[in-house]
Amino acid sequence: MSFLTNLINGVSLGSVYAIIALGYTMVYGIAKMLNFAHGDVIMVGAYMCFCAMNYWGMSPLPGILVAVVVCTALGIIIEKLAYKPLRGATSLAVLITAIGVSYFLQNAALLIFTANQKSFTSVVNLPSLTLFGGQLTIRAIAIVTVIVSAVIMVALTLFVNRTKVGKAMRAVSEDKEAAQLMGINVNATISVTFAIGSGLAAIAGVLYLSAYPNLVPTTGSMPGIKAFTAAVFGGIGSIPGAMLGGILLGVIEILGKAYISTEMADAIVFAVLIIILLIKPTGLLGRAVREKV
C-alpha cells in the first residue's frame, strides 16, 4: 500500500514537472533556444497568485487567472526585449541572455517581495481522499494536478495539430526560412509560443506551490532544472516526450527516495537520465534530425 502512495505522489510531482517541461520543449522546438528563465516565470506566477489571494482578496480561480495573464504578458515581453534582438546571434549568446533574464527575475522578486519566506495558500481546498480504511491517503492537490496536466496535454496536442497557428508553429520548427518564404509570420509565431509556455508556467507554479507551499524568490530554480531534465529525458522538442519525461522523472525521484535513499534521490534521477541518453541520444520520444549540409 505504501508503494501505491509513493507511486501516486510521484505521478503528481511528475505532472508538475511535465507542465513546466512543455514550456521548455515548445520554445526549444520552435526558437531552438533553451529558455533558462522559464523556471523563474513559475516563481513570478506563484507570487502573483499569492498577492491576488492574500492582498487583493481574490478567490483562487481569479487569482490563477491573474497569474496566467501576468506570466503570458511577461513571456511576450521577455521574448521581445531580450531574445528577439538576438535572433541572428549564436546560440551561446542567447543562452547567456536567458541566464541573465533568470537572475534578473530572481533579484527583482527579491527586491519587491524580500527574502522572507511566504507560505502559499493552496488553491485546492478539498479534503484528502482516504481509501482502503485509511491505509491509502491521496492529497486532493495530487489528484487535481494530474487531471489538470492531462487536460493541458490533450488541449496542447489538439492546438498544435488542428489549428492554423499550431500548423505555423510546426512549420517554423521544421524550417524557419522556408516557413517565412511561405508567408508565415515567424516572429508572431515565436511570440505565441512564449505566451503559451509562460501561461502554462503560471499554472505549474500555482500547482507546485499548492503542493509545496514554500514561496521564496528562488522557488522556481529547482523545479525549472528538473523540468528541463524532464524535457531532455523525453526528447526535447517533443510535446508527448515532455509529458512522459516529466512523469517518469517524478516517479523515479519519489521511488528512489522511498526505496533506495532519501539523500541519493536526485543522483538517481540524473543517473537514469545519463543512461537513457547513452542508449537513445535524442531522448525517449525525440526524433533524430539529420543536419542538412
Next chain:
Amino acid sequence: MKLGGIGPLTGGAAIYGNAHNNGSQIAVDEINALGGAITIEYKFEDDEHDAEKSVNAYNAQKDWGMQVLIGPTTTTPAKAVGPETNADRVFMLTPSASSVEVIDGLDNVYQLCFTDPNQGTASAQYISEQGLGTKVAIIYNNADAYSTGIYNTFADEAENVGLEIVSVTTFTDDSANDFSVQLNDAKNAEADLIFLPIYYGPASLILTQANEMGYAPTFFGVDGMDGILTVEGFDTALAEGVILLTPFNADAEDARTQAFVEAYQAAYGELPNQFAADGYDCVWAIYEALQEIGYTSDMTTDEVCEALIALFNGGFTYDGITGEGMTWDASGAVSKAPKGMIIENGAYVGLD
C-alpha cells in the same frame, strides 16, 4: 567603541540576520541613551548566509575600524569568519551560530547560544523526562552542519534515556519540497513523536503535508523552528501543539524582557524571536564585559580581545533575557538552561 555585526539580511536565512540586527540595534540605543563612559558605534553587514560573502563582510567591517564582532548570525558563515578573527585578534561573540565547529580551537570565539550537541542532548532528555513520546522519528537536513550536529547528539542521548528511534530520514536543501516519503516512513513505523532539528522553512512544509496525510504525531523542534509563526500566509493552526526548546520566551513576565518586547514591537511591528533576543544579549554582554575590563578609547583591538578572553574565561557572569547567570568556559561554549515552549493558539507558551 566600534561594534560590528554580520549576518544574512537577504537570502533564505534573512529572518535570522534581520532579527539579530534589530535586537542588537535596540541594545545599542539603550546603552547610548544611558550616557555612560562607553558609547557604541554600531554597523551591520549583510552576508546572505554565504561563507565567502561573510568573509567579505568581515573585511568591510575591519576597514571601518570594528573592534569587537557580534556575529555572524548563522553557522556556515561563522565557521569561515572565525579563523579570520583569530588571526587578526578580534574578539568574536556569535549570537546564534551554534555548531561546535564554530568555536573549535579558536580562543577568541564565543557563543551566546547553546551548542548543537547541547540542543540535541537537552531535547532527548526533555522528551524522555516529560514523557512526550516513546517511538521517535527524526527528519533532518543532512546537507546542513547545524541539523546533522543536533541529530548526532540526539541519537546518542536517545539511546541513553531509553527513547526508541523508529525512523530516521533525511533531505537536502535541493530536495526540501516533497516530504511524503519521510512522513510515510515515520507513519508506517508508528512514530508518536517526530523530532525536527531543522529550520522553520522546511518544517512548515512538513507540518502542511502531515496535516494533509491525516498524520498527527507530536512535533518537537529546536531553536531553528523559532520563526514559524511569523511566516506570511502560514496557517498557524498547523503549528498547534508543536513543542520547541528555545532559550527565550517573549511572554516572560520579567520587566527586562517586557521592555525589550515593547521596544521591538514599537520599532519593527512584530514580536521579537529568539534571534532578536540573542542579538540584544550579545550587545549587552559585550558592554558589561567592556566595563569590567575598564575599556578606554585608546585601547587597540588586540588589547580589547586579550582582555575580553581573560575575562570570559575567568568566570564572567551575564544576566540577560535569554538566560540568567550565563557563564562561559575556555572552549567558548555558554552554559545556561533551555526553556520548553509549546505553541498554543498561535503563540508560545512556557511548558514549565
